[in-house]
Amino acid sequence: MPPIPLARADEQIVAKREQILAALARAAPGVSIVSDPAGRRAFETDALTAYRCPPLAAVLPKSTAETSAVMRFCHENGLRVVARGAGTSLTGGALPTADAIILGVSRMNRILEMNFETRTARVEAGITNLAISNAAAARGFFYAPDPSSQLACTLGGNIAMNSGGAHCLKYGVTTNNVLGLTLVAANGDVIELGGQGLDPAAYDLVGLVVGSEGQFGVVTEATVRILRLPEGARPMLIGFATAEEAGACVAAIIARGIIPVAIEYMDKPAIKVCEEFAKAGYPLDVEAMLIVEVEGSEDEIAALLADIARIADDHGATKVRVSQSAEEAAAIWKGRKSAFGALGRISDYLCMDGVIPLSRLPDVLRKTNDICDGYGLKVANIFHAGDGNLHPLIMFDANDPVQKQKAEDCGAELLKLCVEAGGCITGEHGVGIEKRDLMPVQFTPADLEQQMRVKHVFDPDWRLNPGKVFPLAEQAAFQAAERGSEHG
């Protein structure tokens, strides 16, 4: 499989850059426009750094009104728009084309209202995920979805990708925690979707926009749920000699009626990398390790962890360790949350994001290792065991084009494996460009066409985050058919 092709840029637009930007500055007075080469390079890629392309310009509005003015100008001038939060997408979700305006929401980062009575917060889309929780913490509340990049990533990006996190087994993902949105539509119209209340009897337009990867409009504000922090939370570590035992242990915990707030699985290579980095006290002599976290009062936590320890013993656990202090608990999570960074110190890697049914874990892990062996690549596996989200980290040398190609091909095979096992190609990172051409593995032509028809409702000119999510050939065929039916 050759490198992923990007949507082709319109050279005429690129050639008229100066003229276009001058007109944009007139149409949206006061809006910050980054147009010099060095500035544009800052927006040329996201966390999928293998793919880069400086945009036509980056625009950084400070309000919904400014965003609307920019979007209206782009609509009238046929310009593509790529919305960008913090640029932490692992799938090229914020990767521009040379003829596209990057619309960065980072300067819209205020908290507009915190209402602890209704347990909602109204915030601007450029606020970071963690900043919402930090602002709510003084009163003992938090915003639940917690992607690993939560220190940097924005709520706008989370909404675009429907981000999850380690704790979503109990609290859900972004879509379960958003009540209302302000959407600046492709033509610049400002539309309020949802509201402050739960579940109005209506089409769920909020639910369609969340996870639409910046293809339905630009979200500038949102009302999100904030939840009361639990009285306490504590993780435990459980080590196993085999993946089978670890998987069976997770199933048994759930069968006992316990829904831990998180169940994280790491295989031996992942344990080693994280332990060397974080010194979390992870056992190095096990094949599989679970981090299981429960919440509640001290007594409840102790009782639940004792229950889980018994279940672990029954399933052949070789190591069971309950964190005894807040420091120890933090260290346990630090190891897991720094996994990507820790691995990044020793190797380039591709992070896959498939989802599988829990019962297929041992089988899928075995096949994952076989597939990677076949490409001569090493792999470390991290798995949100409670919700089936599997993150194989495929290691390769980015300076070696052959290895890079092998890693991408290997990743594609792993995602096909997830679909064959009854799962899907992405649990929380989104499709972007990275998995765009794998969509037909998961979806039939009719499924994809229905999705494209919905996309077309929000963005009839297909100018928003172009070349993502749907395979390019399918996009082209769909648009040609639409043009035909409009003219016919």
Place this chain on the structure above:
Amino acid sequence: MVDVFAPRDERDVCDLVAQAAASGTPLEVAGFRTKRHVGRPINPGACVSLNAMSGVTLYEPSELVISALAGTPLGQIEALLAANNQELAFEPADLARVVNKRPLGVSIGGVAATNASGPRRILRGAARDHMLGLRAVNGRGEAIKAGGRVMKNVAGVDLVRGLAGSWGTLGVFTEVTMKVLPRAEETRTLIFINLPDEAATGLMCAAMGTPYEVSGAIHLQAPLARRIADQDLAALGYAITALRLEAFSASMPRRLDALRRELSAFGEIYELDHPRSLAFWADIKSMEHLASAWPLWRITVSPDKAAPLVAAISAIIECRAAFDWSGGLIWLEAPPSMDANAADLRRVIGQFGADAMLVRAEPHVRASVEVFHPPPEANMRLIRGLKKAFDPHGVLNPGRMYAGV
């Protein structure tokens, strides 16, 4: 009477819809037709009922997932889950009781199509939050799938959310996959008597803001409280406010104590034990207390505005209200009138940022007012666009939610 077709499989559904699309025949899309008197009256040429497509197709308790054909009775699914100490945590609501006056049961497809969530929605999320996957037939007669059977799935446009709660206007659901959760070991209920609405919603919001995972928060004004099945409570003749705790047996005493301490300022507290609590919430879920001849509105609003909203309506209309979801869901009965008070009520609630759906009213009333809350024009354009994207020939429950949709 229209002809009712009961397809045996998805292929049959595709054929039926394709024929309807080709001939321009509007279809009533239904499970067991228990809610056919809800929504705007439609004038179908035929009815497609899913009642012959029944059965659980997948149940993996340790993976917290169940799939069933759309015509599977909810009761059958709940019984199967209960046998494994699990449940649909959003506590599916059955509107049939409210509009038909006798329990008819509801299909799982109907639950999904109406996003029907009960009291536990306030803690655990709505029906659509538990829907992992759907199979459906769109208005072109094409079988499509959305989502899947795993807990997380962000591949492509989230058509599950798009289809949930669309009342059969975008697709005929053929199979539904849902997340399930363990049932709690113990249930207790704290009851407060005769609180004014304002104090009751304040109490409920305070309770939801504690870390004890209150899983139900409802306030019934006195006329509705008199209709509940718990005779001792009903006989009091006062408004009642109920808070539910569900937990492991070992956790319950401490949580109860802590919650009682935090809420003691709101007045005297009565406690329902485990069996009585189960009966109380089963009764609430059945919506027996909302069965009457008066028109019934379903109003959603920010909980802090619930009591002022009902006070503002009460100032001009004689009405009775139940506040579920900590006040975020108001069921409001008002006496019959030409338009079920739609004009007055919508004018008032507009000041509170609320939405209102007229759930129960005579057909001629439902034909003459907006049954679902009329969206702003920009939103309506998206809604019309979505209808066209799924059902370009307008054959699936046309007009059920909005004229021309």
